[in-house]
Amino acid sequence: MAAGQFDPYVEDDGLATPEVGGWAIDKYRLLALYAELFSTGMKNKWDRRVYVDLYAGAGHSRIYGTNKFLKGSPLIALTVPDAFDKYIFCEERPDLLAALRSRVERLRPDADAAFVSGDCDSEVEQIVALIPAGAAGRTVLSLCVVDPFDFGVRFETLRRLSAVYIDFVVLLAIGMDANRNYDHYVDGDSPKIDKALGNSQWRDRWRAAGAQRRDFRRFLAEEFSRSMESLGYLKTPLDRMKSVRSVEKNLPLYYIALFSRNKRAFKFWDQVIEYGTDQRSLFN
Numbered sequence: 001m002a003a004g005q006f007d008p009y010v011e012d013d014g015l016a017t018p019e020v021g022g023w024a025i026d027k028y029r030l031l032a033l034y035a036e037l038f039s040t041g042m043k044n045k046w047d048r049r050v051y052v053d054l055y056a057g058a059g060h061s062r063i064y065g066t067n068k069f070l071k072g073s074p075l076i077a078l079t080v081p082d083a084f085d086k087y088i089f090c091e092e093r094p095d096l097l098a099a100l101r102s103r104v105e106r107l108r109p110d111a112d113a114a115f116v117s118g119d120c121d122s123e124v125e126q127i128v129a130l131i132p133a134g135a136a137g138r139t140v141l142s143l144c145v146v147d148p149f150d151f152g153v154r155f156e157t158l159r160r161l162s163a164v165y166i167d168f169v170v171l172l173a174i175g176m177d178a179n180r181n182y183d184h185y186v187d188g189d190s191p192k193i194d195k196a197l198g199n200s201q202w203r204d205r206w207r208a209a210g211a212q213r214r215d216f217r218r219f220l221a222e223e224f225s226r227s228m229e230s231l232g233y234l235k236t237p238l239d240r241m242k243s244v245r246s247v248e249k250n251l252p253l254y255y256i257a258l259f260s261r262n263k264r265a266f267k268f269w270d271q272v273i274e275y276g277t278d279q280r281s282l283f284n
């Protein structure tokens with residue numbers, strides 16, 4: 001697949017299919033481009049490439065109010081030209097995981113795919129155990145997609161996974177959440193952001209910055225990068241994150257960010273960001 005040839009659409013197959021906003025196409029285009037560049041680019045450098053999806057969904061989604069059905073992140077990763085050697089999908093809703101399993105078996109019956117039912121934070125040990133251990137002469141590189149509905153990611157889960165060679169593509173869904181719950185997060189005692197960032201000192205840094213409320217979203221994205229740096233990941237500045245906005249109201253929804261310990265990964269990522277700048281027309 002050359003950039004721009006990604007077809008996000010699928011036929012309705014009657015299985016469980018959650019609804020998404022039209023902006024999801026931007027997300028899927030980015031994931032498709034990066035998954036392809038990663039899997040092909042790393043094919044000859046690592047013996048095994050593993051794809052991990054912590055918030056996998058059902059494999060298909062439908063754009064609200066339309067009959068347009070989209071491939072979700074698991075199916076995108078399954079259909080890259082140089083397939084990953086192993087796939088690990090975690091999803092907390094059993095009905096969605098069952099639909100995903102049927103779709104994976106239909107599309108790639110030969111794939112080495114593991115399905116983890118439950119909360120990715122509680123099940124992280126099971127997920128780590130499913131990643132093949134690397135050894136001399138058998139190197140293993142993983143790509144983990146982290147796509148929660150809101151800023152519900154848990155830094156401790158990523159810390160645990162970072163014990164292996166693993167890159168993360170994280171959807172920092174802080175746009176609406178950070179705005180709607182600003183007072184609750186900053187002045188209240190909500191632990192949500194502490195858990196996402198892995199610390200509670202962010203509040204002091206936010207106050208010390210004396211910034212405006214409208215800067216909170218950018219601040220959280222930078223804080224998340226700072227937390228990842230503490231695990232040995234390269235700094236991901238804001239201009240290397242892709243900002244996705246809602247189609248209907250043009251409101252900021254989330255940033256999509258790559259976290260890698262390897263500069264080479266950012267060469268691929270920079271191409272993705274370049275192609276990811278408003279090419280919606282390609283898919284209409």
Ligand SMILES: C[S@@+](CC[C@H](N)C(=O)[O-])C[C@H]1O[C@@H](n2cnc3c(N)ncnc32)[C@H](O)[C@@H]1O
Nearest residue numbers: 055056057072073091092093119120147148149
């Ligand atoms: C935004 S959707 C992601 C969909 C998927 N990545 C895709 O591209 O279609 C988030 C999914 O994560 C699931 N989920 C929410 N919290 C979870 C958790 N703690 N562990 C695992 N799955 C979770 C939800 O049921 C939902 O299907």
